[in-house]
Amino acid sequence: MSEVHTCPWWLAYTFDNPLRRLVHNPASMFGSYIHAGGWAADLGCGMGYFSLGLARLVGPRGMIYSLDLQEEMLQRLKRRAKRKHLSDRVMARQVRPDDLEARDLHDKLDLALAFWMVHEVADQAGLFKQVRYMLKPGGALFIAEPKFHVSASDFETSLVLAAESGLELTARPRVAFSRAAVFTKVLDYSI
Numbered sequence: 001m002s003e004v005h006t007c008p009w010w011l012a013y014t015f016d017n018p019l020r021r022l023v024h025n026p027a028s029m030f031g032s033y034i035h036a037g038g039w040a041a042d043l044g045c046g047m048g049y050f051s052l053g054l055a056r057l058v059g060p061r062g063m064i065y066s067l068d069l070q071e072e073m074l075q076r077l078k079r080r081a082k083r084k085h086l087s088d089r090v091m092a093r094q095v096r097p098d099d100l101e102a103r104d105l106h107d108k109l110d111l112a113l114a115f116w117m118v119h120e121v122a123d124q125a126g127l128f129k130q131v132r133y134m135l136k137p138g139g140a141l142f143i144a145e146p147k148f149h150v151s152a153s154d155f156e157t158s159l160v161l162a163a164e165s166g167l168e169l170t171a172r173p174r175v176a177f178s179r180a181a182v183f184t185k186v187l188d189y190s191i
């Protein structure tokens with residue numbers, strides 16, 4: 001797999017802009033995985049385009065945990081959430097490259113979204129283990145990776161690591177400019 005690098009905050013303006021709604025509509029992409037009152041994490045949320053979309057989907061009784069390495073991204077997300085009156089259900093958290101700081105979220109999430117972030121993570125196996133820990137049984141991990149950065153074979157390698165963490169591949173949705181997959185945390189009846 002090629003060397004990882006972190007998307008700088010200023011570059012996020014190139015894809016996180018009003019035109020994005022035309023190609024990445026949160027309601028049609030995630031509406032079958034999260035409902036009113038649900039809990040989700042937006043992993044590598046950046047400036048929060050999807051955090052805000054998910055916050056609308058879960059409504060006032062739901063909660064979105066927006067996790068990112070970069071304080072600059074989270075500041076912009078918080079400003080946007082405040083402007084849109086969504087601050088009450090968007091919890092921004094600065095995390096470390098190898099630690100999502102999510103020990104309080106065990107078995108809590110209906111959905112974990114990793115949109116255009118997995119290729120920036122050096123320890124993908126570690127990431128998927130933490131996601132499995134956070135998902136409720138039946139909860140979903142939605143992965144989308146940018147076609148212009150991530151080759152088909154690198155994407156398949158990530159999917160193998162997700163499956164090895166104990167998640168089950170359940171869908172291959174079509175997402176503009178992306179390679180995408182959905183994994184589900186299935187109940188382990190063997191215990």
Ligand SMILES: C[S@@+](CC[C@H](N)C(=O)[O-])C[C@H]1O[C@@H](n2cnc3c(N)ncnc32)[C@H](O)[C@@H]1O
Pocket residue numbers: 006007012016043044045046047048049050067068069070073095096097098114115116117120121
């Ligand atoms: C290309 S941006 C995508 C942002 C957002 N998901 C979107 O689609 O608009 C990738 C983001 O992932 C974050 N990131 C990279 N590695 C991370 C990690 N290990 N944990 C949390 N966030 C990470 C970066 O700081 C950056 O904000």
